[in-house]
Amino acid sequence: MGKIHELAPNLADQIAAGEVVERPASVVKELVENAIDAHATTIDIVVEEAGLKSIQVMDNGDGIPADEVKLAFKRHATSKISAREDLFKVQTLGFRGEALPSIASIADVQLTTATADQPGTAIHLKGGTVLEFGVSASRPGTTITVTELFYNTPARLKYLGSLATELAAVSDIVNRLALGHPEIAFSLTNNGHQLLQTAGNGNLQQVIGAIYGVQSARQMLAITGEDHDFKVTGFVSLPKLTRAARKYISLLINGRYIKNFQLTKALIKGYGSKLMIGRYPIAVLNIELNPLLVDVNVHPTKQEVRISKEEQLTHLIETTIANRLTTENLIPDALENL
Numbered sequence: 238m239g240k241i242h243e244l245a246p247n248l249a250d251q252i253a254a255g256e257v258v259e260r261p262a263s264v265v266k267e268l269v270e271n272a273i274d275a276h277a278t279t280i281d282i283v284v285e286e287a288g289l290k291s292i293q294v295m296d297n298g299d300g301i302p303a304d305e306v307k308l309a310f311k312r313h314a315t316s317k318i319s320a321r322e323d324l325f326k327v328q329t330l331g332f333r334g335e336a337l338p339s340i341a342s343i344a345d346v347q348l349t350t351a352t353a354d355q356p357g358t359a360i361h362l363k364g365g366t367v368l369e370f371g372v373s374a375s376r377p378g379t380t381i382t383v384t385e386l387f388y389n390t391p392a393r394l395k396y397l398g399s400l401a402t403e404l405a406a407v408s409d410i411v412n413r414l415a416l417g418h419p420e421i422a423f424s425l426t427n428n429g430h431q432l433l434q435t436a437g438n439g440n441l442q443q444v445i446g447a448i449y450g451v452q453s454a455r456q457m458l459a460i461t462g463e464d465h466d467f468k469v470t471g472f473v474s475l476p477k478l479t480r481a482a483r484k485y486i487s488l489l490i491n492g493r494y495i496k497n498f499q500l501t502k503a504l505i506k507g508y509g510s511k512l513m514i515g516r517y518p519i520a521v522l523n524i525e526l527n528p529l530l531v532d533v534n535v536h537p538t539k540q541e542v543r544i545s546k547e548e549q550l551t552h553l554i555e556t557t558i559a560n561r562l563t564t565e566n567l568i569p570d571a572l573e574n575l
């Protein structure tokens with residue numbers, strides 16, 4: 238017999254999980270992104286012990302048809318793209334079909350789901366194996382509960398931070414997803430304590446208030462700028478409202494939270510000399526562009542993307558902010574209903 242053989246699917250999933258699921262916050266990110274892709278208008282996230290004990294994400298989205306539930310846990314199975322061309326114009330947050338099988342391969346997963354016109358389904362998997370599957374009473378939408386994360390990958394478990402660190406990571410990712418989707422009502426609870434609640438009424442400034450405090454939200458300026466290829470909207474803080482780290486800057490491309498050093502730098506440059514050294518603004522920038530101009534298939538977690546015409550975009554960001562911050566314009570936007 239030769240030395241080369243194909244890995245069993247479970248093992249392959251577990252290897253993929255190593256890239257996609259670094260910590261509890263990665264599970265939260267993948268599950269919430271799935272809920273957003275399923276057009277949910279309400280997403281409730283309940284974690285215990287920062288997600289190490291359990292992570293539950295409940296949505297009122299489209300649900301999964303009964304005969305596709307098992308398929309959803311197969312690697313590279315997705316409802317979001319089908320042809321090669323689709324890969325270059327991805328409109329959804331997911332498309333790789335990796336999250337559910339990855340998570341199920343390294344945890345215990347219970348999912349109940351129902352579409353609007355079919356009875357619900359329940360499935361229970363552990364370590365990638367289906368333990369139970371059947372019909373279940375369920376309102377339209379999907380609820381997924383993940384426990385015993387990393388139970389069969391002890392090395393990964395060892396590398397996790399303290400509970401406080403892991404909770405901060407969970408909170409951070411939920412905050413950014415909420416900032417990207419003011420039209421969705423989010424709630425996040427850890428050990429029964431509510432950490433975030435947004436109204437889902439589309440008001441971004443209110444979401445900023447829910448996350449960074451109403452006082453901060455009152456010192457934000459709405460920005461908008463546009464050129465032939467890009468549209469930039471959002472809020473930036475008055476130069477006097479700053480933080481000691483860049484992490485209060487959120488960048489979203491077509492609703493996807495991304496990290497990008499050049500774009501962050503452009504935003505800061507827009508403040509010119511108005512910021513003190515070592516101080517950074519609070520900001521949320523929504524960048525809208527033709528999906529053809531961005532390659533999201535750079536990294537499994539999709540937080541790094543490649544943008545065509547990046548220099549043109551950095552110029553737009555810098556000038557939009559610089560114009561908004563000229564002295565005569567420094568009047569914050571009124572914060573309604575807060």
Ligand code: ADP
Binds near residue numbers: 296317
């Ligand atoms: P991807 O998001 O890349 O398609 P996933 O493994 O995250 O891959 O999910 C697989 C499929 O399961 C999705 O394409 C979608 O059809 C379905 N799915 C997952 N989560 C949900 C959800 N919360 N609501 C509706 N469908 C879902």
Ligand code: MG
Binds near residue numbers: 271
């Ligand atoms: Mg997904």
